[in-house]
Every structure is written in structure tokens, then in C-alpha cells.
Amino acid sequence: MSREPTSTVRLFVDRELTTGAAFELDKPQAHYLVNVMRLAVGSDLSLFNGRDGEWRATITSSSKGRVGLGLESCTREQDCGPDLWLVQAPIKSARMKTVIEKATELGVAAILPAVTQHTAVSGVNVDRLRATAIEAAEQCGRLSVPAVQNPKSLDQLIDTWPPHRCLVFCDETRAARPLIDAVREAVGQNDGGPWGLLIGPEGGFSGDEVDKLRRQPFVIPVKLGPRILRADTAAIAALSLWQAVAGDWRNGSD
Amino acid sequence: MSREPTSTVRLFVDRELTTGAAFELDKPQAHYLVNVMRLAVGSDLSLFNGRDGEWRATITSSSKGRVGLGLESCTREQDCGPDLWLVQAPIKSARMKTVIEKATELGVAAILPAVTQHTAVSGVNVDRLRATAIEAAEQCGRLSVPAVQNPKSLDQLIDTWPPHRCLVFCDETRAARPLIDAVREAVGQNDGGPWGLLIGPEGGFSGDEVDKLRRQPFVIPVKLGPRILRADTAAIAALSLWQAVAGDWRNGSD
Numbered sequence: 001m002s003r004e005p006t007s008t009v010r011l012f013v014d015r016e017l018t019t020g021a022a023f024e025l026d027k028p029q030a031h032y033l034v035n036v037m038r039l040a041v042g043s044d045l046s047l048f049n050g051r052d053g054e055w056r057a058t059i060t061s062s063s064k065g066r067v068g069l070g071l072e073s074c075t076r077e078q079d080c081g082p083d084l085w086l087v088q089a090p091i092k093s094a095r096m097k098t099v100i101e102k103a104t105e106l107g108v109a110a111i112l113p114a115v116t117q118h119t120a121v122s123g124v125n126v127d128r129l130r131a132t133a134i135e136a137a138e139q140c141g142r143l144s145v146p147a148v149q150n151p152k153s154l155d156q157l158i159d160t161w162p163p164h165r166c167l168v169f170c171d172e173t174r175a176a177r178p179l180i181d182a183v184r185e186a187v188g189q190n191d192g193g194p195w196g197l198l199i200g201p202e203g204g205f206s207g208d209e210v211d212k213l214r215r216q217p218f219v220i221p222v223k224l225g226p227r228i229l230r231a232d233t234a235a236i237a238a239l240s241l242w243q244a245v246a247g248d249w250r251n252g253s254d
Numbered sequence: 255m256s257r258e259p260t261s262t263v264r265l266f267v268d269r270e271l272t273t274g275a276a277f278e279l280d281k282p283q284a285h286y287l288v289n290v291m292r293l294a295v296g297s298d299l300s301l302f303n304g305r306d307g308e309w310r311a312t313i314t315s316s317s318k319g320r321v322g323l324g325l326e327s328c329t330r331e332q333d334c335g336p337d338l339w340l341v342q343a344p345i346k347s348a349r350m351k352t353v354i355e356k357a358t359e360l361g362v363a364a365i366l367p368a369v370t371q372h373t374a375v376s377g378v379n380v381d382r383l384r385a386t387a388i389e390a391a392e393q394c395g396r397l398s399v400p401a402v403q404n405p406k407s408l409d410q411l412i413d414t415w416p417p418h419r420c421l422v423f424c425d426e427t428r429a430a431r432p433l434i435d436a437v438r439e440a441v442g443q444n445d446g447g448p449w450g451l452l453i454g455p456e457g458g459f460s461g462d463e464v465d466k467l468r469r470q471p472f473v474i475p476v477k478l479g480p481r482i483l484r485a486d487t488a489a490i491a492a493l494s495l496w497q498a499v500a501g502d503w504r505n506g507s508d
Contacts, residue, residue: 098352105487107479140481178505180434180498224494225361225503227394233359236487237494240478244434244495249479251432 009037009045010054010138012145017052021071022060030067033059046075048137050144053078078143081107082247083194087114087157087167088235089201090121093128095232099199100129102232104136104146106239107248112196113151118203124151154209161218165194169213170238171221172228173204179222179241186220187246197242199235263291263299264308264392266399271306275325276314284321287313300329302391304398307332332397335361336501337448341368341411341421342489343455344375347382349486353453354383356486358390358400360493361502366450367405372457378405408463415472419448422496423467424488425475427458433476433495440474441500451496453489 011033015023025033033039041059047069048054054076061068086108088099103111111133113124129148137145161167166186168179176182198213205213213219224237243249265287269277279287287293295313301323302308308330315322340362342353357365365387367378383402391399415421420440422433430436452467459467467473478491497503 101484102487102490105481105483106491107481140483142481178498178503225497225501226505227359227361227396229359229394230355233356233490236356236490237360240491240494241498243479244432244498247479249432251480 009033009039010141011045011047012134012138013047013049015047015049017047017049017055017071017074019071019073023069025067025069027065030062030065033067034062034065044072045069047071048143051078054143076143081109081142081144082243084108084239084242084247085110085112085165085194085196086235086239087112087154087196087198089114089116089119089154089199089231090124090151091202091231092121093125095230096121096124096129097132098232099235100132100148101136102236103239104133104142105140106236106243107142108146108239109144110147110149112149112157114154114157114198115151116154116201117206117209119201120203121201126150155212158212158216161196161216162194163218164190165196165218166190167196167198167213167216167219168238168242169198169219169221170200170224170234171205171210171213172223173207173210174214174221176221176223179224179238180245182220182222183242184245191246195242195246197235197238199231199238202231263287263293264395265299265301266388266392267301267303269301269303271301271303271309271325271328273325273327277323279321279323281319284316284319287321288316288319298326299323301325302397305332308397330397335363335396335398336497338362338493338496338501339364339366339419339448339450340489340493341366341408341450341452343368343370343373343408343453343485344378344405345456345485346375347379349484350375350378350383351386352486353489354386354402355390356490357493358387358396359394360490360497361396362400362493363398364401364403366403366411368408368411368452369405370408370455370463371460373455374457375455380404409466412466412470415450415470416448417472418444419450419472420444421450421452421467421470421473422492423452423473423475424454424478424492425459425464425467426477426482427461427464428468428475430475430477433478433492434499436474436476437496438499445500449496449500451489451492453485453492456485 056072
């Protein structure tokens with residue numbers, strides 16, 4: 001919480017990271033290093049690509065907007081976080097951006113925009129959401145960037161859902177157990193297994209959608225307290241609770 | 255969650271709400287009802303004042319920007335949520351606004367801005383934060399608005415902290431137990447008692463601050479997983495976890 005994002009600059013690069021590797025950054029990242037972060041030849045930074053862990057690199061050249069890097073050593077082994085998907089009905093873009101940023105910090109593996117019957121937002125700018133996810137991953141110290149998938153209809157997602165992946169369904173419309181009770185019980189049967197978490201649009205799910213969801217054997221309906229939460233609040237709250245009882249927030253002091 | 259904020263307009267008014275009461279709204283609320291929500295004479299809405307429950311009211315007159323209301327009946331008795339304070343170091347205004355909105359939805363009783371040694375934000379617009387809290391309370395169905403206090407120094411807050419109020423301290427710098435474990439254990443000794451939750455600035459707490467906090471008998475240090483959370487994420491996550499193990503999210507299905 002509330003630590004300076006990191007004293008060392010961290011960048012996500014889609015390059016192979018290996019001992020002795022050297023390459024030039026693309027222009028936006030070169031601009032960021034030189035003009036925003038004011039780094040010069042000889043400065044260190046950290047790189048990750050989602051596969052090869054975290055590496056320390058040094059700026060070896062900087063001229064006319066081009067920045068060359070040389071890799072030094074691997075400073076953290078690649079880890080894999082919990083296999084948790086966030087299925088999120090699109091909401092207004094500022095709040096959707098909040099969800100992507102927070103979901104990345106909270107360790108989701110993938111974000112699946114799901115268009116529901118009451119979804120009021122017409123388009124999803126997936127490229128912009130991916131950029132948000134990269135930025136948040138760089139900031140929060142993750143070694144991977146969650147995949148932001150192209151939107152699908154909720155129907156299609158349900159019909160093709162992997163049957164062994166539990167789907168926690170935040171349902172404010174009908175009786176449901178508190179999230180931590182329901183998830184803790186399910187962890188007994190599915191610890192280490194794959195999970196998903198479904199958050200509706202501001203307009204809520206339709207009755208038909210709720211009926212269909214509740215008929216699926218992989219769906220676990222839950223509730224999040226007595227007040228009406230906005231969609232972005234519900235996403236952040238549910239992800240936090242899931243991490244605390246089923247994810248990587250469970251470990252003791254370290 | 256993610257339900258349409260409420261089909262009925264809800265307004266917070268600082269008026270006595272009682273059978274037969276009638277009054278005019280102030281201009282911004284009159285403007286909101288007539289020009290934004292397009293309500294006319296005869297329309298119903300809901301009112302709350304933080305003391306007298308929720309009341310159904312009817313628009314009895316509307317002319318030249320003035321709107322008169324007549325109270326019909328009390329539709330919900332006043333309740334009191336958990337006695338939880340959020341002590342939040344000021345952060346950039348958009349993120350501070352997010353914290354106030356989410357903390358209101360998540361049911362805090364009061365928000366106490368605490369200026370720490372690494373607080374980088376110079377001023378706090380308390381009036382604007384109060385307006386955010388009112389708007390969020392209207393939206394989420396609460397019957398009260400959390401008090402947003404004037405900023406104090408963290409030192410002053412610690413020195414005058416009520417000794418029987420547990421203070422959950424999200425400390426990323428040293429070993430600490432996961433929040434839900436530490437809070438659940440403390441609930442055994444303090445169930446129904448008053449609580450607080452402390453979130454630092456983006457720059458983190460200073461070593462001196464951490465030392466001082468950890469010396470206080472009322473402080474419970476906790477951690478929130480292995481990734482670095484932004485201050486606003488940490489606040490929302492910690493409030494959700496607290497509600498789930500010590501607050502009003504604990505109730506069974508309803």
C-alpha cells in the first residue's frame with residue numbers, strides 16, 4: 001500500500017530477456033525514460049516481459065530519441081499469480097479504467113469484458129485498457145500483465161465457460177451468502193484451481209441472466225454487504241476478498 | 255452491486271424529517287430535481303438526513319427554480335452502521351475523491367485526513383470531499399453521510415486517539431499478518447467496539463512514523479498481499495476486508 005510506486009523505473013517490454021541481451025526501446029518508452037524520468041546513459045532500470053522474470057538493465061546509449069539498453073542480471077524469478085479471471089460488464093470509461101488498474105494491482109490473470117443485456121456502454125477501447133494494465137503492472141511490481149480480452153456477450157461467455165473454473169457471481173438481486181463464506185467453502189474443493197469473478201454493469205443483470213447464471217454448476221452466487229455498490233467498487237471489493245481467502249494474500253507474515 | 259443507483263431519486267437534506275413537514279429545497283437540489291432528473295409536481299422522491307430514517311416526499315410546487323416538498327411517510331427506520339473511521343493520508347485529488355466515494359459506499363462512519371511526513375499533497379478541499387460523500391451516500395442507499403473531518407497531522411491523531419478504538423495499520427514496510435487474520439482475532443476482544451483503519455500516502459510512512467505507530471497498544475499492523483497497492487486501492491481493499499470479517503457484511507443470506 002501507499003509505497004512510492006518503486007524507486008527504480010520498471011518497464012514491460014515484449015522482448016526476450018536473457019544474459020547479455022541488448023536492444024533499443026521503442027519510441028514512447030525511450031521518451032518516457034529520457035524526458036519524463038530524466039534517466040541518462042549509465043542509469044539502471046528494471047524490465048519484465050511476463051515470461052523471463054525481472055531483469056536489471058542499464059542505459060548504454062541515448063541519442064536523438066533512441067535509447068539502447070544492455071541487460072545485466074535476473075533479479076527476480078518469474079512467478080505465476082493466482083489463476084483468476086475478472087469478467088466485467090463494460091462501464092463508463094473512467095470507471096472501467098479504474099477497474100483495470102485495480103484488478104491488475106490485485107493480481108488478476110485476465111480481464112474479460114462481457115456485454116450484458118443492461119450494458120449501457122456501446123464500445124470498449126481494448127487497446128487503451130491494455131495500456132492501462134501495462135502501466136499498472138509496471139507500477140505495482142507484478143512480473144506479468146493481465147490479458148485484456150476482446151468483449152464477448154455474457155451468453156457466449158457462459159456457454160463456453162470452462163466447467164472446472166468456479167465463477168463467483170456478485171448478485172445483488174436475490175439471497176446469496178457473503179463472498180468470503182461461500183468462497184472459503186469452495187476453496188476446500190478447488191484450492192489452486194482456476195477461478196473467475198463476475199461483476200455486472202451499473203444497470204445490474206436482467207432476470208433472465210440471473211436465472212441462467214444460477215443454473216450453471218460452476219457459478220457461486222455471493223453478496224457484498226447491505227449497501228448498493230457501484231460496479232467498480234464491487235469489482236475491487238470482490239477481488240480483495242477473493243485474494244484474502246483463496247489467493248496469494250493468505251500467506252502469513254513475511 | 256452494479257444495480258441502477260436507485261430508481262427513486264434520493265436526496266440528503268439537513269432538515270428535520272417528520273410527518274407533515276413541508277419545505278423548499280435549496281437551489282442546487284431544486285435545479286437537480288427539475289433540470290437534471292426532470293421531475294415535476296406530483297413526483298415522489300426519497301429524503302434522509304442522517305437522523306430520522308428515510309422518508310418518501312412529493313413535489314408540491316415547482317416554479318422559477320423553487321421546489322416545494324411535502325413529506326408523506328417514513329419508509330425506513332434510521333440504522334447505524336459500523337463505527338469505523340478511515341484515517342487517510344491526503345493523495346492527489348482524483349484519487350482522494352475515489353477514496354471518499356468508495357469509503358462511503360463501503361460504510362465508514364467518518365473520514366479523517368492525516369498529514370504524514372511523506373504526504374506530497376499540499377491542501378485538502380474538505381468541502382469538495384464532503385460533497386462527494388453526500389453524493390455517494392445518496393447513490394448507495396445509506397441513511398447517513400460519513401463525516402469528513404478537517405486534516406490533522408498524523409502525530410496529533412495518534413496522540414489523541416481514543417485508546418479503546420482499534421487502529422488497523424496497513425504497513426507494507428515490515429512483517430505483519432494478513433488483514434483478515436489479524437482483524438478476526440481482534441474482533442473476539444472488540445466485537446461491536448469502535449475501529450479505525452489507517453492508509454498512508456503514495457510515498458509511504460516514514461520509519462519514525464512506523465516505529466511510533468507500532469508502539470501504540472491500539473494499533474494492529476496488517477498487510478495486504480505481495481504486490482504494491484496504490485493508496486486508493488489499499489483503502490478500498492482494506493475497508494472491504496474489514497467489513498467482511500468485522501462489519502455488516504458478515505450477515506448470512508437475506
